[in-house]
Amino acid sequence: MNKFLLPLLALCAFLFAAVAYAEQPDVPADGIEMKNTKNPVVFNHTTHKEIACGSCHHKVEGKENYGKCASAGCHDSFDRKDKSVKGYYRVMHAKDMQYASCVSCHIETIKDKQDDAELKKALTACKGSKCHPAK
Numbered sequence: 001m002n003k004f005l006l007p008l009l010a011l012c013a014f015l016f017a018a019v020a021y022a023e024q025p026d027v028p029a030d031g032i033e034m035k036n037t038k039n040p041v042v043f044n045h046t047t048h049k050e051i052a053c054g055s056c057h058h059k060v061e062g063k064e065n066y067g068k069c070a071s072a073g074c075h076d077s078f079d080r081k082d083k084s085v086k087g088y089y090r091v092m093h094a095k096d097m098q099y100a101s102c103v104s105c106h107i108e109t110i111k112d113k114q115d116d117a118e119l120k121k122a123l124t125a126c127k128g129s130k131c132h133p134a135k
């Protein structure tokens, strides 16, 4: 075997890892206010740290993307009745999309915990949930 092959492979692996790492930005501090809907939501990354970034920050046209959900051209329609993929309300609540919405994953989370009424309310209720505590 060529004596340069192994170091070369090691270098490739390192560069690949470095690039992958560089593409992942720092996780922002808790308390992100999502104010585009009638009932705003405070989102915390620490309570979702077990979940892969890409479950929410999904790729756009094959490229890593950590932009805001409502960036221009993305989920930038705030009409609650907009059922297209642009609909901000829809992508946070729908149960039938390519990527998990907030609500679809919360429903999945409580699936085998149906007797925990408190958790069920916290994660899937509209009023009085952890998402919409006030309303």
Ligand code: HEC
Residues within 6 Å of the ligand: 024, 025, 026, 027, 028, 032, 033, 034, 043, 045, 048, 051, 052, 053, 054, 055, 056, 057, 066, 067, 068, 069, 070
């Ligand atoms: C459960 C869903 C979810 C997961 C998992 C998640 N995030 Fe987020 N992230 C969000 C939401 C929601 C926002 C707020 C977006 C907005 O303001 O539109 C956000 C915002 C961000 C922002 C700020 C974007 C901006 O321009 O303001 C960065 C950076 C970010 N996340 C990085 C990460 C990284 C890195 C990971 C994985 C270690 C991660 N996130 C995991 C949902 C998630």
Ligand code: HEC
Residues within 6 Å of the ligand: 041, 042, 043, 044, 047, 048, 051, 055, 056, 092, 100, 101, 102, 103, 105, 106, 109, 123, 130, 131
């Ligand atoms: C892929 C799964 C998944 C997705 C997607 C997801 N969540 Fe969660 N969320 C969870 C889990 C798991 C918990 C913690 C449940 C527990 O208490 O053990 C949680 C807890 C929460 C809580 C209560 C804890 C806290 O930080 O106050 C809020 C609020 C919340 N999620 C909001 C959101 C919002 C808003 C979105 C969409 C932008 C979202 N989640 C998307 C899985 C998810």
